[in-house]
Amino acid sequence: MPTRLYPAAPSRLATYADCPRRYRMGYLDQPTPPRGGAWAHHTVGAAVHVALARWWELPLPRRTPAAGGELVVTGWSSEGFRDERQSREHRDRARGYVERYLATVDPAVLPLGVERTVSVRTERASLWGRADRIDDRPGEGVVVVDYKTGRSVLTVDDARESLALAVYAAGAARTLRREVTRVELHHLPTGTVVGWDHTPASIDEHLSGADAQAAAMATLDAAFRAGMTPDEADAAFPPLVAPRCGWCEFRSTCGPGRSVPAHRPWDGLA
Ligand code: SF4
CATH class of the missing domain: 3.90.320.10 (Lambda Exonuclease; Chain A)
Structure with a gap:
């Protein structure tokens, strides 16, 4: 039988490399432990990405920088922000830089x-x-x-x-x-x-580095799914405590990670 390929996005490999415990909680544990709330900087990133993608779906005459800014506004969410005022401030900021960026993009040249x-x-x-x-x-x-x-x-x-x-x-x-x-x-x-x-x-x-890591992860995933005691699972997926724990969505359920102070949901805003 051919070996089944391990399906992985780079983010999955990166999560494991950053912290095996976080990887286990996010990808393997059932049920998935509760995640923390939304981060405001993720909200900004999502709104900007959606606006820049939808902009190409507009008819060419409407594919203007201002229309791109409008897409940021219509797709905006206030999740993770301290209050409405902070949300609006960052919405307007994002609208501005999306418009400036799109002024440098030729709307007539469709991407592949x-x-x-x-x-x-x-x-x-x-x-x-x-x-x-x-x-x-x-x-x-x-x-x-x-x-x-x-x-x-x-x-x-x-x-x-x-x-x-x-x-x-x-x-x-x-x-x-x-x-x-x-x-x-x-x-x-x-x-x-x-x-x-x-x-x-x-x-x-x-690709060869990713291949080697994926092979190791495939073995670990299979061992986890075959059954591990809690102690074995903790040993196989150790926590890597680092400043990044302050940003981890599983910090509240990760004993070792709680030693690092938590960031506020809006602390990652540019
Ligand atoms: S809090 Fe830190 S140690 Fe715990 S899972 Fe998250 S990144 Fe890993």
Whole structure:
């Protein structure tokens, strides 16, 4: 029998790498332990991503920067914000930077894909993800674009080291039957773009690392599902206590993680 491929989005692999205990709680424990409430910065990211995707569905004459800003407003939610005033302040801010960003985008040139799911197989895994945008640019070829709305300043290393971008590039190459080496992070709040030109070898490096990790996780998942005592499960999926615990949605049910102070739901706002 052929070995079943381990299906994984890069976020699943990253969750395990960050903290095996968090991975177990989020992907394996049944029932899933209660998650914390919404984070305001996630609310912002979701509204901006949806607006930038729906913008391409508008008829060309209506595909203006102002219409993109309006999509941010209509899709807005106040989840995670301190109060309505803070929510409106960040809604208007997001509207502004989405409009500024879209003023740099040619609405007549349709991308090859918007929120397009792509996948690529390795020896032991089926890696998949959803690319925010896939462009076909004259002189540059196919370019994978990932939108960012966080407060971190992005560097070229972020684009180079991103497993998600490498998976999108490999998946887009497979789906489109085109060479895809260019990946970019577009930081909406600052209008900054950082990119990286992969080589087949650098993409392979990402994929083979993901393949090895997926194989290890497949073994662990199978052992967990076959049955572990609570002590065995805790040993197999140890908590990695770090400052990130303050952001963890399972912090309230994770004993070791509670030693790190919790962030407020709006602390991640840019
Ligand atoms: S609180 Fe920290 S240690 Fe606990 S699951 Fe979350 S990230 Fe892991």
